[in-house]
Amino acid sequence: xxxxxxxxxxxxxxxxxxxxxxxxxxxxxxxxxxxxxxxxxxxxxxxxxxxxxxxxxxxxxxxxxxxxxxxxxxxxxxxxxxxxxxxxxxxxxxxxxxxxxxxxxxxxxxxxxxxxxxxxxxxxxxxxxxxxxxxxxxxxxxxxxxxxxxxxxxxxxxxxxxxxxxxxxxxxxxxxxxxxxxxxxxxxxxxxxxxxxxxxxxxxxxxxxxxxxxxxxxxxxxxxxxxxxxxxxxxxxxxxxxxxxxxxxxx
Ligand SMILES: Nc1ncnc2c1ncn2[C@@H]1O[C@H](COP(=O)(O)OP(=O)(O)O)[C@@H](O)[C@H]1O
Ligand SMILES: [Mg+2]
Numbered sequence: 098x099x100x101x102x103x104x105x106x107x108x109x110x111x112x113x114x115x116x117x118x119x120x121x122x123x124x125x126x127x128x129x130x131x132x133x134x135x136x137x138x139x140x141x142x143x144x145x146x147x148x149x150x151x152x153x154x155x156x157x158x159x160x161x162x163x164x165x166x167x168x169x170x171x172x173x174x175x176x177x178x179x180x181x182x183x184x185x186x187x188x189x190x191x192x193x194x195x196x197x198x199x200x201x202x203x204x205x206x207x208x209x210x211x212x213x214x215x216x217x218x219x220x221x222x223x224x225x226x227x228x229x230x231x232x233x234x235x236x237x238x239x240x241x242x243x244x245x246x247x248x249x250x251x252x253x254x255x256x257x258x259x260x261x262x263x264x265x266x267x268x269x270x271x272x273x274x275x276x277x278x279x280x281x282x283x284x285x286x287x288x289x290x291x292x293x294x295x296x297x298x299x300x301x302x303x304x305x306x307x308x309x310x311x312x313x314x315x316x317x318x319x320x321x322x323x324x325x326x327x328x329x330x331x332x333x334x335x336x337x338x339x340x341x342x343x344x345x346x347x348x
Pocket of ligand 1: 318
């Protein structure tokens with residue numbers, strides 16, 4: 098299963114992806130997270146202390162682009178025997194969660210981080226996963242990756258949306274682009290939902306119900322300020338993480 102997450106900046110993509118990681122891990126799944134945000138902070142959200150040690154994928158752009166041409170059916174990030182060892186150097190393992198970071202992207206002329214996105218696209222396409230393995234792709238805000246077709250290799254796209262008009266507008270635009278690049282499954286996920294009015298606003302504006310509604314959580318805000326992991330937070334989230342898990346598993 099390869100799942101990407103998108104949505105307007107600051108709507109809670111990284112937070113929700115970390116909570117989903119917690120659910121998947123409790124279910125015994127193996128999770129590889131690729132943090133493709135130019136200012137990555139997934140590691141902190143997961144409580145990974147030695148995040149500074151992870152070498153960004155951007156560093157291996159050339160090397161990988163050369164080598165990732167051909168691969169046969171081996172599991173997970175095993176692109177091919179040559180690349181496998183290479184990838185391990187760009188990955189940290191923390192309590193059974195593997196993390197890769199795309200890194201500070203060198204934006205080329207015309208605003209395109211082309212080499213990095215090319216590598217990312219190749220990795221997503223080539224990774225062959227067992228049923229137990231899940232790849233989660235945390236992205237920068239907005240629709241850029243979709244525009245470049247980077248996420249065309251994912252099975253599911255989660256679009257995080259909060260009850261605001263601008264967040265809805267971005268979400269619908271992303272949904273349209275996701276359909277254009279033929280991502281098989283696109284799911285909306287509500288965040289910062291306070292009451293029934295918020296829920297109804299999301300359902301009416303999106304034209305469909307989000308698969309889960311995450312409440313505004315003081316536990317999350319407290320954890321963020323204290324810089325502690327939010328991955329294991331379960332209380333005060335109204336079963337939303339579990340509902341999201343059920344939805345992504347319902348394929
Ligand atoms: N459900 C929530 N309740 C409380 N705070 C939240 C919630 N979701 C996200 N946040 C906070 O909002 C901020 C932005 O969240 P983040 O996940 O980094 O967004 P994004 O990855 O979309 O930019 C963070 O400070 C985070 O702790
Ligand atoms: Mg983020």
